[in-house]
Amino acid sequence: MEGIGITPKDAGKVKGKSKKLARAPKPKAKRTYAILGCGSMGFAVANELRKEGKEFIIVDSDAKRVETLRDQKFEAILGNINDPKTLKKAHLAELSAVMILSPDTRANKEALKIIKKAVPNILTVVRAADPVTKEELETAGADVVFLPSLVIADAAVKYLEMVESVRHGRELLKLIKSVGKKKLGIIIHDNPDPDAIASGLALKYMAAHINVDAEVVYRGEIGHQENRALVNLLNIPLQQTEKLNLDEFDKIALVDVAIPGVNNALPEDAEVDIVIDHHPVEAEKGTAQYLDVRPNIGATATIMTSYLRDLDIPINKEVATALLYGIRTDTQDFKRGVDPADLNAAAFLYPLVDHDVLGQIGSPSMSAETLDVLGEAIKNRRIKGSYLISNIGSVRDRDTIPQAADYLLGLEGITTTIVFGLGEDKIYISGRSNDIRLNIGNIMDKAFGEIGSAGGHTTAGAAQIPLGMFSGVKDKQTLMRLAEEAVTKRFFAVVGVEKEKE
Numbered sequence: 001m002e003g004i005g006i007t008p009k010d011a012g013k014v015k016g017k018s019k020k021l022a023r024a025p026k027p028k029a030k031r032t033y034a035i036l037g038c039g040s041m042g043f044a045v046a047n048e049l050r051k052e053g054k055e056f057i058i059v060d061s062d063a064k065r066v067e068t069l070r071d072q073k074f075e076a077i078l079g080n081i082n083d084p085k086t087l088k089k090a091h092l093a094e095l096s097a098v099m100i101l102s103p104d105t106r107a108n109k110e111a112l113k114i115i116k117k118a119v120p121n122i123l124t125v126v127r128a129a130d131p132v133t134k135e136e137l138e139t140a141g142a143d144v145v146f147l148p149s150l151v152i153a154d155a156a157v158k159y160l161e162m163v164e165s166v167r168h169g170r171e172l173l174k175l176i177k178s179v180g181k182k183k184l185g186i187i188i189h190d191n192p193d194p195d196a197i198a199s200g201l202a203l204k205y206m207a208a209h210i211n212v213d214a215e216v217v218y219r220g221e222i223g224h225q226e227n228r229a230l231v232n233l234l235n236i237p238l239q240q241t242e243k244l245n246l247d248e249f250d251k252i253a254l255v256d257v258a259i260p261g262v263n264n265a266l267p268e269d270a271e272v273d274i275v276i277d278h279h280p281v282e283a284e285k286g287t288a289q290y291l292d293v294r295p296n297i298g299a300t301a302t303i304m305t306s307y308l309r310d311l312d313i314p315i316n317k318e319v320a321t322a323l324l325y326g327i328r329t330d331t332q333d334f335k336r337g338v339d340p341a342d343l344n345a346a347a348f349l350y351p352l353v354d355h356d357v358l359g360q361i362g363s364p365s366m367s368a369e370t371l372d373v374l375g376e377a378i379k380n381r382r383i384k385g386s387y388l389i390s391n392i393g394s395v396r397d398r399d400t401i402p403q404a405a406d407y408l409l410g411l412e413g414i415t416t417t418i419v420f421g422l423g424e425d426k427i428y429i430s431g432r433s434n435d436i437r438l439n440i441g442n443i444m445d446k447a448f449g450e451i452g453s454a455g456g457h458t459t460a461g462a463a464q465i466p467l468g469m470f471s472g473v474k475d476k477q478t479l480m481r482l483a484e485e486a487v488t489k490r491f492f493a494v495v496g497v498e499k500e501k502e
Contacts, residue, residue, distance in 0.1 A: 195330040
């Protein structure tokens with residue numbers, strides 16, 4: 001098919017009949033695409049391309065349709081899409097992509113064959129009628145083949161999800177609006193990470209949108225240098241407490257945590273009105289008037305983003321930046337436990353964030369304590385096969401423990417790390433794994449849930465063991481040795497590895 005670029009004429013012949021049509025408008029800029037077949041689908045694509053400011057040419061065999069297209073200032077050619085003479089008029093060699101959208105499967109196959117022979121490197125997107133035709137078109141060299149029925153089904157599901165999200169969001173706002181003269185207490189987990197901080201901030205922002213006062217409350221410390229940078233650079237209002245006064249609040253929300261008294265400041269018997277979380281929760285344990293727990297989602301910040309987006313609540317830079325950073329950290333920059341919803345939320349937030357601040361948050365200076373803990377974790381590591389366990393001794397900043405677990409996971413041959421340290425009244429344990437055979441969250445729960453609290457995700461987990469079980473031990477060295485024995489024995493028993501004898 002040499003000489004494929006001749007000037008389009010104003011009229012074409014279809015099935016032997018001459019049709020006199022309105023003169024096609026001259027293109028204002030270099031064309032990029034061609035649409036072959038302009039039925040309802042092709043016309044919808046043409047309108048979207050026009051909205052995007054793209055230049056394109058349309059080929060269709062219906063004279064009245066081509067006349068209508070030209071009246072609407074589209075550049076259109078009359079002719080069969082599987083006619084080489086017609087395709088010559090479209091200057092295919094100058095285009096980057098061709099969309100073959102006719103409902104006629106045979107014509108689409110023939111058009112694809114002609115185009116691929118004439119311009120082998122052009123991108124082709126082709127409509128198929130069924131899975132068999134789809135496979136045939138792919139074999140014939142189509143770059144993208146789609147089934148309209150699947151596209152419609154996918155769009156319908158996405159629309160349904162959006163409608164459900166809006167409905168749930170309105171229910172949440174209605175419940176928040178019922179807060180009386182006091183405040184909405186937003187409780188995030190102890191020593192909160194960016195996902196918890198950002199999600200709590202977003203719920204407070206939603207409450208402010210309907211003129212309801214809310215307070216984000218946490219227990220413990222924000223020790224991780226990046227977490228402190230997040231709070232300081234974005235001026236995030238948080239209330240630190242060791243003993244929560246429930247009388248301050250009309251309603252209570254748990255965010256990025258689901259069970260009262262488990263890694264949060266609430267009493268175990270506290271009544272909770274709202275729970276929003278992405279961690280797996282046993283049905284009988286997660287109770288609230290409003291419950292939104294999505295274990296398939298990579299970050300609670302993604303759930304909060306969907307509320308703000310679907311309810312059309314304008315998001316300021318501070319909230320957007322915090323939410324995007326929360327999603328990034330809980331998914332390890334979209335490498336761990338990522339759902340399409342996380343990517344969609346990140347894409348939505350990206351143009352709204354303060355990228356200078358985002359860069360500063362991600363590169364703070366490392367504290368001396370963090371460096372010391374990493375050194376202890378490396379020095380005290382014990383390796384059994386691909387498993388690594390490290391005892392870092394007494395620790396003041398528990399945020400350094402997951403940092404050490406993340407760092408040690410990068411060692412050659414290691415697929416799972418367990419790092420633990422001794423706090424004032426608890427043993428804190430962090431687990432990380434990239435072994436596809438393990439769910440480290442479940443492993444932590446099975447190993448330590450009976451003697452403390454534990455849980456997590458497929459690749460990250462944590463546990464806390466009260467020191468009450470070691471109440472008779474006063475010497476810290478002896479205490480740590482006993483703790484190491486207990487942690488190691490329980491972990492290896494659950495993963496099915498016999499502990500290496502000393």
